Amino acid sequence: MLIWGWTVLYKVLATGSFHCPQCGCDRSYRSVRARRWFTFFFIPVILLQTLGDYVQCDTCGSYFDEIVLTVPTREQLHQWLPQAVRVMLVTVVRDAAVADPAAREEAATAIADAGLPGYNRRHLDVDLATLPGDVASMFGEWVEYLGLEGREYLLTTAATIVTRDGHFSEQRRRLIDYMGAVLRMSPMHVVGVLRMAGSGVRHPNPDVR
Ligand SMILES: [Zn+2]
DSSP: OOOEEEEEEEEEEEEEEEEETTTTEEEEEEEEEEEEEEEETTEEEEEEEEEEEEEEETTTOOEEEGGGGGSOOHHHHHHHHHHHHHHHHHHHHHHTTOOOHHHHHHHHHHHHHTTOTTOOHHHHHHHHHHOOOOHHHHHGGGGGGBOHHHHHHHHHHHHHHHHTTSOOOHHHHHHHHHHHHHTTOOHHHHHHHHHHHHHTOOOOOOOBO
């Protein structure tokens, strides 16, 4: 009879939700530390080696490197999107000093449509006075999860807001170029979107992939 040997045991470090690459959707996970133990009569008595930390999907059982937790869940993306649209369009109205009522209405409607139902001109007025405007950090790497059509829609909306009163100054042009860069669109792409904004062509509302 073999009275000694070794076994691998998993210690649970944390639990939560993540995007499981195997299942292709949001799942619950446990974060585990794999450790090899020396066993005596099947009882682990000496820790031999820590093999590493892994993330295990509770549904399919697959193990992943911890880097998988840096991918946002669909739920996180759906929470983020309306707030990102809000920060961008409030910043556009504020930095371009847009006073045109129709343009401000357009900004409020686009923010509501992005996932904040009930958002209106009054909310916009409050945001213009209080909302921080760090657009670049609000979008960050997550902008990649916004489809191309969604990014075009956002920039088209921003361009329409700043051109509606007929004063498309150099400063406003730089603002749109900056928003295009935040949305990771090339300068040529921004030019194309500005043309579409001028001709009234619109894209569907943004959604996360
Ligand atoms: Zn899974």
